[in-house]
Amino acid sequence: MSGTIIITGNHAVSYGAWSSRVRFVAAYPITPQTTIVEMLSDFVNTGKMKAEFMTVESEHSAAAAVMGAESTGVRSFTATSSHGLLYMSEVVHWIARSRLPVVMVVVNRAIAPPWSIWTELLDTMTHRDAGWIQVYVSNNQEAYDMVIQSYRLSEMKRVSMPTMICMDGFILSHTFAPVTVHTPEETDEFLPSYSPLWKIDPENPFSLGNMATPDYYYEFSYLMHEAHENAKKLFNNVDKEFERFSGRSHGGKVHGYMLDDSESVILAMGTLSEEVMVAIDNLRKRGEKVGALKVRLFRPFPAEEISKALEDKEFALILDRSLSYGYEGQLATETKAALHTSGIETPVINMITGLGGRDVTYKEIEKFHGLAKKKVSSEKGPFKPIFIQLKR
Amino acid sequence: MSKLKTIKEYPLIPASKPSEGAAGRTGLWRTFRPVVNLDKCIGCRLCWFYCPDNAITISGDGKVEINYDWCKGCLICFHECPVKAIDRVVEEFG
Ligand code: SF4
Ligand code: SF4
Numbered sequence: 001m002s003g004t005i006i007i008t009g010n011h012a013v014s015y016g017a018w019s020s021r022v023r024f025v026a027a028y029p030i031t032p033q034t035t036i037v038e039m040l041s042d043f044v045n046t047g048k049m050k051a052e053f054m055t056v057e058s059e060h061s062a063a064a065a066v067m068g069a070e071s072t073g074v075r076s077f078t079a080t081s082s083h084g085l086l087y088m089s090e091v092v093h094w095i096a097r098s099r100l101p102v103v104m105v106v107v108n109r110a111i112a113p114p115w116s117i118w119t120e121l122l123d124t125m126t127h128r129d130a131g132w133i134q135v136y137v138s139n140n141q142e143a144y145d146m147v148i149q150s151y152r153l154s155e156m157k158r159v160s161m162p163t164m165i166c167m168d169g170f171i172l173s174h175t176f177a178p179v180t181v182h183t184p185e186e187t188d189e190f191l192p193s194y195s196p197l198w199k200i201d202p203e204n205p206f207s208l209g210n211m212a213t214p215d216y217y218y219e220f221s222y223l224m225h226e227a228h229e230n231a232k233k234l235f236n237n238v239d240k241e242f243e244r245f246s247g248r249s250h251g252g253k254v255h256g257y258m259l260d261d262s263e264s265v266i267l268a269m270g271t272l273s274e275e276v277m278v279a280i281d282n283l284r285k286r287g288e289k290v291g292a293l294k295v296r297l298f299r300p301f302p303a304e305e306i307s308k309a310l311e312d313k314e315f316a317l318i319l320d321r322s323l324s325y326g327y328e329g330q331l332a333t334e335t336k337a338a339l340h341t342s343g344i345e346t347p348v349i350n351m352i353t354g355l356g357g358r359d360v361t362y363k364e365i366e367k368f369h370g371l372a373k374k375k376v377s378s379e380k381g382p383f384k385p386i387f388i389q390l391k392r
Numbered sequence: 393m394s395k396l397k398t399i400k401e402y403p404l405i406p407a408s409k410p411s412e413g414a415a416g417r418t419g420l421w422r423t424f425r426p427v428v429n430l431d432k433c434i435g436c437r438l439c440w441f442y443c444p445d446n447a448i449t450i451s452g453d454g455k456v457e458i459n460y461d462w463c464k465g466c467l468i469c470f471h472e473c474p475v476k477a478i479d480r481v482v483e484e485f486g
Contacts, residue, residue: 097406098405099405160404197404197405198404198405198407204409205409206407206408206409207407207409207410208405208406208407209406210406210407210408210414210415211415212406216396219396219399219402220402220405220406222399223399223402223404354479362410365396
């Protein structure tokens, strides 16, 4: 029977893997991810979950073991954070280029030095181009739901691409909230058993990772791009089917909030977007016509949906909890490119916020919006990124 | 792979069936040629075991044979032979 329990974001993910009938888990502990796989090892140990749990000597090995298991046609899972993800990087690319629908949760954490265990999106942003579908979640229920939905989408034959579910360290990973969970038996209705595109089979031997000369390599990259295009088309269908199954939808690729009559829009990802919605409620009370756009899917990038949401708006304020040194926040870059492609000239103000886990409160966001509005009305641009929380 | 002319002919994953000489005539890569001295050979099979390219076969009566079409000249066999029954000679392709 499905039921609602009060659990942390990390444990919501563990339950998601349980509901999804994951059959193989390999992981190496790293803060703030550790309690995800800790709970999974407990599930396996007590027989709640019928899976192999492999303890490994590093994240590189964890990813390699998961790749190996998935290659044998077994639904596999791992989780990591920050340096752990950087260490697995080589295999992260290998998994995608092998078209293996692994699901991995990355609990976002800043990169050293200086040492930090707090949230920032640079670890997963660095893997934007690794071929994985990337989803950013903002609450515990969404974290749970997206584990199940990600297996569904990733394993579709037209997709066959891995998914990286990204969630803010501590703000989400270690915060308790009510989560409705479904038993594996119930979940079967939404998530069929895994039927792989390919698997290692001694009766039909082949080799993977052999050399492709410049004459052949190009097409394999195109096929990955095509798979992402398919994922983009199917993402909202999966969300709808999941709603039919569970009664819950998270809005698809992007989730708009009070957009219809809004004059400006604040864009953000992850938990920051929930804080933005609180700020919107307050700004609305003061008569500001402002809406929010939570970007859930980052790869494939929902350029069309974002452009549509920002068309005819006075300006867009983009809050990035990550920075591409020497340019700006990644969500700002992607959004501006999307607008350019659609010929939309909505001015974009990018603010760099929350680096290394610095708190970003709704009260601050209300002020950020006021500053952005003033800037757009008094200056012509081009607008450079604003380091709004810098101690000056 | 030479038959892949359009994207429609591509497999979704970069996999290939193992087949003899799939990487071309690797024998042409050699700088040194390993040559077995059958008088010294004790039939331990270490060279056969270590050869990364399956270029060594051992016949029923224990005779070591190197297939020079595929032997790439890495000389692992030369290093592994416990009785120094494998010599290396500079390759001179005609
Ligand atoms: S030189 Fe290398 S490839 Fe050639 S037979 Fe010896 S081990 Fe095999
Ligand atoms: S390693 Fe040397 S002794 Fe052993 S089988 Fe090969 S050639 Fe003979």
